[in-house]
Amino acid sequence: MALPLITIAIPAYKAEFIQEAVKSALSQTYSNIEVLVVDDCSPENIYDRVVVFNDSRLRYVRNEANVGKEDPSKNWNRCLKYAKGEYICVLCDDDLYAENYVEELVRLSEKYPLCNVFRCSVTETDEDGEVTDFFPLAPEYEPVDEYIWHLHSGNNRQTLSEWMMRTSALRLIGGYVNSPMAWGADCMTVYKLAVSGGVVSSPLRLMCFRKSGLNITGREKSYIPQKIVGWQMQCDCAREIIENGAVENKRIILRTIEHDRKTWTKNLAKRASCSELIHMYSDKDKYGFSLKLLFKGLWYKI
Numbered sequence: 203m204a205l206p207l208i209t210i211a212i213p214a215y216k217a218e219f220i221q222e223a224v225k226s227a228l229s230q231t232y233s234n235i236e237v238l239v240v241d242d243c244s245p246e247n248i249y250d251r252v253v254v255f256n257d258s259r260l261r262y263v264r265n266e267a268n269v270g271k272e273d274p275s276k277n278w279n280r281c282l283k284y285a286k287g288e289y290i291c292v293l294c295d296d297d298l299y300a301e302n303y304v305e306e307l308v309r310l311s312e313k314y315p316l317c318n319v320f321r322c323s324v325t326e327t328d329e330d331g332e333v334t335d336f337f338p339l340a341p342e343y344e345p346v347d348e349y350i351w352h353l354h355s356g357n358n359r360q361t362l363s364e365w366m367m368r369t370s371a372l373r374l375i376g377g378y379v380n381s382p383m384a385w386g387a388d389c390m391t392v393y394k395l396a397v398s399g400g401v402v403s404s405p406l407r408l409m410c411f412r413k414s415g416l417n418i419t420g421r422e423k424s425y426i427p428q429k430i431v432g433w434q435m436q437c438d439c440a441r442e443i444i445e446n447g448a449v450e451n452k453r454i455i456l457r458t459i460e461h462d463r464k465t466w467t468k469n470l471a472k473r474a475s476c477s478e479l480i481h482m483y484s485d486k487d488k489y490g491f492s493l494k495l496l497f498k499g500l501w502y503k504i
Contacts, residue, residue: 205234206311208304208366209287212239212295213270213277217246219296219412221254227293228257232304235259238284242277243268272428275384278362279377282369289320290369292378297363298410307366310402314343317399318371319392321364322408329414337361337411340403346396347449350440353389354455354462362388364409371395379439383425385432390439397443426474427482427489430467434490437463463490471499 210227214220220239227237237257241248241264252262263284270277278292289311293299307320314320324337337359340352352358365388372378372395379390392401440459444452467490471479479499482489 205232206288206308207286208232208235208308209281209285209290209369210235210237210293210299210304211278211281211285211290212237212293213242213274213281214239214248214252214295215242215244215246215268215270215274215277216295217244217248217251219414220248221251222298223293223295224252224255224260226298226300228255228259229301230299230304231302232308235304236261236286238263238281240277240281240284241265242270242274242280270384273380273382273384273387275378275380275387278384278387279380282372282377285369288369289366290372291363291366293363294361296412296414297361298412299363300406300408300410302406303408304366306404306406306408310342310404311366311368314399314402317343317402318368318395319399320366320402320404321360322404322406324359324361324364324409324411325407326411326413329412331410331412334413336407337364339405340401342405343400343402345400346393347444347447347451347455349396349401350393350444351451351455351458354437354440354459356462360389360392361409361411363411365392367391367395371398379435381432381435382428383432385425385429386436386439387432389436393439393443397447426470426478430470430482430489430491433466433470434463467491468495468498471495472502474499476500476503 237260239262243265310320326335375394379387381387482491483496
């Protein structure tokens with residue numbers, strides 16, 4: 203039986219680690235891959251760093267404009283537009299794959315043919331590649347309600363690059379979910395895809411998430427209003443799926459989502475500037491921002 207083609211797509215804007223990302227993608231033990239670099243009109247020279255690989259499996263596309271400036275998930279969807287593979291993995295331009303990443307997830311896709319989303323476990327490093335943390339291990343199979351509960355109860359973590367998704371199913375839901383600065387976009391996309399078929403996870407740590415300070419996750423005091431809107435969207439998406447599903451322990455899961463919503467909104471508010479706090483309170487319906495949150499946020503500035 204022919205091996206399915208797997209697209210490893212790299213939405214590129216930052217040049218510093220792009221060669222390491224491309225090298226890790228091209229070094230896969232699984233043979234039937236394409237590596238697609240979509241340069242989001244970066245002011246840095248992405249092309250020269252990519253073209254040196256001179257590999258027929260590698261494609262480079264440059265956007266005519268910076269589509270992901272306010273929402274990087276728009277460039278993820280450009281990657282999806284150009285992808286030829288049966289499955290797509292989006293590797294951020296500062297992350298890395300172990301050489302058997304694709305091989306392991308294809309193995310799981312054969313074991314769980316009705317699933318649309320597959321993931322490995324993750325090692326977190328700093329900008330120098332020093333290991334700083336690990337993501338918790340997950341059960342091999344989880345229905346969507348269990349996955350949402352584990353994530354919102356703090357028993358699990360996720361990041362974009364760990365996922366392999368069925369391309370046809372992803373296109374069927376309209377592609378990657380858009381949100382301000384793509385905050386929560388990967389989670390919401392997984393939630394929607396996992397409604398049918400659940401989530402399948404490998405215990406092997408085959409992806410390296412580099413928390414470099416260059417990415418949005420690493421910039422903890424930046425984009426706070428956008429992150430709060432994205433977080434509210436993620437919690438709303440989770441709540442809708444649980445409310446509409448035939449789910450055991452529905453009340454407990456909904457309570458967990460709401461507790462997580464309040465906790466993270468408060469944590470993000472602590473990092474906001476005074477002007478951001480006042481802006482969010484002035485449009486409190488959009489940001490879910492109460493007078494109590496405003497005072498708490500201002501208190502931490504004293």
